[in-house]
Amino acid sequence: MxxxxxxxxxxxxxxxxxxxxxxxxxxxxxxxxxxxxxxxxxxxxxxxxxxxxxxxxxxxxxxxxxxxxxxxxxxxxAMTGRRVRGWWEGYHDHVPVALNDLAELEHHAVALRVALIVHIPALLQTTDHARALFEQVAPPMRQYEIEHRLTHRIKRQGVLHRENPPPYTAIIHEAALRMDLGGPIVARGQLKHLTDMSELPHVTVRVVPFGAPDFPTTGQSFDYVAGPVPQLDTVQLDTHYGACDFLDAETQLSKYRAVLDRMESCALRPTESADFIHRIIRDT
CATH class of the missing domain: 1.10.260.40 (lambda repressor-like DNA-binding domains)
Structure with missing residues (x-):
């Protein structure tokens, strides 16, 4: 070859x-x-x-x-063979390479765990919320760039709606739920979408409320993408410049697994989290 x-x-x-x-x-x-x-x-x-x-x-x-x-x-x-020509290949010239790398990772994932402090998870965002988010990027993106990013993000979400989707766990801090991104109507729609998605059997949403004790974070959001064996797991970190960093050293994987486990221990149970989000919707 x-x-x-x-x-x-x-x-x-x-x-x-x-x-x-x-x-x-x-x-x-x-x-x-x-x-x-x-x-x-x-x-x-x-x-x-x-x-x-x-x-x-x-x-x-x-x-x-x-x-x-x-x-x-x-x-x-199993990682050998012909190159998978996924939908993300069509965005090669339209989005940063790292976003296509992330889409490929999610496509092959055995399970997904994410932790976010001030943002809603990308795979659980509504179109209106994602658009409002992209419109606030600094420096500003051109309109066609926003459209490419938006359609790319929505297509990424297909991993949660395909046949045999991977288990998906989102740990979301209360701060992210109270961000009034896009205004009250968009914010309420986003929160309602979160609760709807949490009803899917493979999606778990857990909220970390303000005041949760021993919350182990520096404020950085990250995705933990599980492979078929632990050695092939990957951590994806968001950066301040809008790109993605990928970590796969065994010591790094072990660290982020421990962080996720501690964050889950601080979070409300899924049913409690849904009730918590509904209370915020009523107050919005």
């Missing part, structure tokens, strides 16, 4: 995980090449995602690297 100059996030992640296996085996790319029957350049291109690799080749690489974690190996093998 020919090399590619624009590998997807999934292809890059596969290569990165193969690099981790090689490094754990104490091998350089030069030392690994003869074990794999290829040259050093080929090893490097596979590890950067620029050269596709077959499932059988992944298994042989894992064997050469003395990896005995069969679940991980099979999960990596």
């Amino acid at each position: 020919p090399p590619t100059n624009n590998p997807t996030l999934r292809q890059r992640r596969l290569g990165a995980e193969l690099r981790k296996l090689r490094e754990r085996a104490g091998l350089t790319t030069t030392g690994a090449a003869p074990l794999l029957g290829v040259n050093q350049a080929r090893v490097s291109m596979v590890e950067t995602g620029r050269t596709p690799v077959s499932a059988d080749k992944v298994r042989s690489m894992a064997g050469a690297y003395d990896c005995t974690d069969d679940r991980l190996v099979e999960a990596l093998a």
